[in-house]
Amino acid sequence: MSEKPIYVTQPQLPPLEDLIPYLEQIWENRVLTNRGPFHNQFEQALAEYLGLEHLSLFTNGTIALVTALQALRIRGEVITSPYSFVATAHSLLWNGIQPVFVDIDPKTMNLDPTKIEAAITPETTAILPVHCYGNPCDVDAIEEIADNYNLKVVYDGAHAFGVQCHCGSVLKHGDLSVLSFHATKVFNTFEGGAIVCPDAKTKQHIDRLKNFGFVGETTVVASGINGKMHEFSAALGLLQLEHIDAAIARRREIDAAYREQLAAVPGITCPTRAGQQVDNYAYFPILVGPEYPLERDAIYEKLKEHGIHGRRYFYPLISQFPMYRGLPSARPDNLPVATEVAEQVICLPIYPDLSAADVERITGLLRDYAQEPQRSEAS
Ligand code: T4K
Numbered sequence: 001m002s003e004k005p006i007y008v009t010q011p012q013l014p015p016l017e018d019l020i021p022y023l024e025q026i027w028e029n030r031v032l033t034n035r036g037p038f039h040n041q042f043e044q045a046l047a048e049y050l051g052l053e054h055l056s057l058f059t060n061g062t063i064a065l066v067t068a069l070q071a072l073r074i075r076g077e078v079i080t081s082p083y084s085f086v087a088t089a090h091s092l093l094w095n096g097i098q099p100v101f102v103d104i105d106p107k108t109m110n111l112d113p114t115k116i117e118a119a120i121t122p123e124t125t126a127i128l129p130v131h132c133y134g135n136p137c138d139v140d141a142i143e144e145i146a147d148n149y150n151l152k153v154v155y156d157g158a159h160a161f162g163v164q165c166h167c168g169s170v171l172k173h174g175d176l177s178v179l180s181f182h183a184t185k186v187f188n189t190f191e192g193g194a195i196v197c198p199d200a201k202t203k204q205h206i207d208r209l210k211n212f213g214f215v216g217e218t219t220v221v222a223s224g225i226n227g228k229m230h231e232f233s234a235a236l237g238l239l240q241l242e243h244i245d246a247a248i249a250r251r252r253e254i255d256a257a258y259r260e261q262l263a264a265v266p267g268i269t270c271p272t273r274a275g276q277q278v279d280n281y282a283y284f285p286i287l288v289g290p291e292y293p294l295e296r297d298a299i300y301e302k303l304k305e306h307g308i309h310g311r312r313y314f315y316p317l318i319s320q321f322p323m324y325r326g327l328p329s330a331r332p333d334n335l336p337v338a339t340e341v342a343e344q345v346i347c348l349p350i351y352p353d354l355s356a357a358d359v360e361r362i363t364g365l366l367r368d369y370a371q372e373p374q375r376s377e378a379s
Contacts, residue, residue: 003306003307004307005307005308005309006307006308006309006354006358006362007309007349008184008309008310008311008313008347008348008349008350009184009349009350009351010351010353010354011183011184011188011351012187012188012240012243012247012351012352012353014236014239014240014242014243018239019235019236019239022038022235022236022238022239023232023235025038025235026038026231026232026235031231032230032231032232033228033230033231034211034228035207035211035228036230036231036234037231038231038234038235038238039057039228039229039230039231039234041234041238042057042229042234042235042237042238042241043055043056043057043234045237045238045241046194046237046241049162049241049244050161050162050169050196051164051168051169052169052171052172052196053199054196054197054198054199054200054202054203055179055194055195055196055197055203056194056195056197056203056206056207056210057192057193057194057228057229057234057237058192058193058194058195058210058227058228058229059191059192059193059210059226059227059228059229059230059233060180060181060182060191060192060193061087061156061158061178061179061180061181061182061192061193062087062090062091062180062193063193063210063225063227064178064179064180064193064194064195064227065087065088065091065154065156065178066091066094066095066225067195067206067209067210067224067225067227068091068154068176068178068195068206069091069092069095069097069126069128069154070095070209070222070225071176071195071202071205071206071209072126072152072154072175072176074095074097074125074126074152074154075095075096075097075125076097076098076123076124076125077097077098077099077100077121077123077124077125078092078097078098078099078100078124078125078126078127078128079100079102079111079116079119079120079124079126079127079128080092080099080100080101080102080111080127080128080129080130081101081102081104081110081111081128081129081130081132081318081338082101082103082104082317082318082319082324082330082335082338083104083109083130083132083314083317083318083338083342084130084132084156084314084318085158085313085314085318086318086321087158088128088130088156088318089318089324091128092128093323097125098123098327099128099318099324099327099329100119100121100124100327100329101318101319101324101327101329101330101334101335101338102115102116102119102329102335103115103334103335103336103337103338104132104335104337104338104341105138105337106337106341107271107272107274108132108135108136108137108138108274108275109132109133109135109271109285109341110129110130110131110132110135110136110137110138111127111130111137111142112337113137113138113141113142113145114141116142116145117145117149119329120145120149120151124149124151125151125152126151126152126153126154127142127145127146127151127152127153127154128153128154128155128156129142129153129155129156129174130155130156130158130159131155131156131157131159131160131163131170132159132314133159133273133282133283133285134159134161134186134273134276134279134280134281134282134283135273135274135275135276136160136163136165136170136274136275136276137155137170137173138275139165139170139173139174142173142174143173143174146174152174152175153173153174153175154174154175154176154177154178155170155171155173155174155176155177155178156178157170157171157177157178157179157196158178158179158180158182158185158193159180159185159186159280159282159283160177160179160280160282161179161181161185161186161280161282162186162187162244162248162278162280163276163278163279163280164276164277164278165275165276165277166275166277171196172196172198175198176195176196176197176198176202176206177195177196178193178194178195178196179193179194179195179196180192180193181193181194181233181237185282186244186247186248186251186280186281186282187237187240187244187247188240189229189233189234189236189237189240190232190233190236191233192229192233192237193229205222208221208222208224209222209224209225209227210224210225210227210228211224211226211227211228212224212225212226246352247352248280248281250352251280251281251282251350251351251352252279252281254281254284254350254351254354255273255281255284255350257356257359257360257363258270258284258286258348258350258359258362258363261359261360261363261367262286262363262366262367265292265363265367265370266291266292266370267288267289267290267291267292267293267370268286268287268288268289268292268366268370269286269287269289270284270285270286271285271287281350282350283313283347283350284347284348284349284350285313285345285346285347285348286345286346286347286348286366287341287344287345288344288345288346289344292369292370293369293370293371293372293373294369294372296312296343296344296345296346299346299366299369300312300346302365302369303346303362303365306361306365308349308361308362309349310346310347310348310349311346311347312342312345312346312347313345313347314342314345315342315343315345316342317335317338317339317342319335319338348362349362
């Protein structure tokens with residue numbers, strides 16, 4: 001097998017020569033971090049691009065999540081999705097909060113709002129839903145529950161860069177929303193993240209929290225953390241904004257090609273993107289059902305033999321990791337939909353530089369395996 005490996009994603013980067021002037025400026029003025037000029041410029045430009053008024057840049061999405069929970073002083077129990085990257089629940093543990101896992105909706109793969117109320121106890125203080133794969137959560141239903149029970153809502157919007165639902169940016173919902181600009185995301189600053197804030201006062205509080213809690217030179221008002229984005233990431237972010245629309249447009253073509261080429265393959269489901277008015281095509285999950293001759297893990301391994309490295313996002317469920325599996329809400333019988341989806345999912349490669357020929361090669365293999373007579377024995 002001599003072909004170049006294809007990974008689930010490949011970071012999008014601007015032309016290197018375009019970055020040099022930015023680096024020269026950093027070298028010239030020697031401001032590397034702590035709200036430097038590129039940080040402030042990028043913060044504003046990003047808010048404008050996303051159609052938001054207030055956001056605070058962070059060093060990564062995980063520290064942003066931890067800080068968002070701190071900012072709202074969330075304690076006790078928080079209802080969240082088991083079907084996500086482990087950072088979602090880890091941000092709760094880092095705040096001494098107990099996660100309470102609630103099952104997902106099979107269509108959106110997001111928290112199922114009809115199952116949230118049954119999980120609320122006197123200790124519940126908030127809901128931490130995830131816009132999984134960039135599919136918007138049912139924000140209206142979640143807001144109604146939160147209002148009825150006086151709960152805060154922090155959205156993990158790590159996958160939801162640029163996504164708009166029925167009322168504009170999906171990131172406007174909840175008390176706070178968190179973004180990730182990790183290398184593997186639709187929009188990257190190498191590492192990076194942000195908290196979307198409802199108003200200037202909240203942003204000011206969060207700006208302080210990400211800078212150790214400092215106000216001025218000698219006063220510390222909170223036990224803050226170091227969550228600041230540095231100048232290199234911010235400069236890169238400014239450049240990345242110039243290319244993001246073209247990148248998402250290319251992702252859209254790849255998404256459409258996969259759907260068309262896999263439509264007639266029995267046992268392979270391409271979940272429809274649900275509820276986006278504007279989509280970002282962040283991931284391309286497929287579900288491998290019992291009608292397909294090979295089990296999910298067998299396909300995953302066979303594709304790897306051909307240099308195609310899909311990923312089983314999100315298997316195992318967060319609730320199956322050692323620090324969570326003892327929780328009552330982590331039992332698989334409490335999470336039947338998430339458990340089944342996690343057993344069936346593979347995210348296929350999707351990124352702007354993936355060629356049409358590569359997509360055809362991947363779908364061709366999946367069509368070939370579909371010809372096999374029956375599920376192969378354990379392999
Ligand atoms: N909430 C949610 C819902 C999230 O999905 C995430 C992160 C977070 C919160 C936390 O945000 P951050 O703190 O990360 O900002 C990756 C990412 O590390 C992680 O950011 C992401 N979610 C998660 C879904 O995926 P891995 O362990 O799969 O990454 P890795 O290194 O195996 O990368 C996958 C493939 O991407 C590689 O096989 C090759 C390619 N790749 C990766 C990197 C890092 C590159 O080509 N270049 C690169 O630099 O977790």
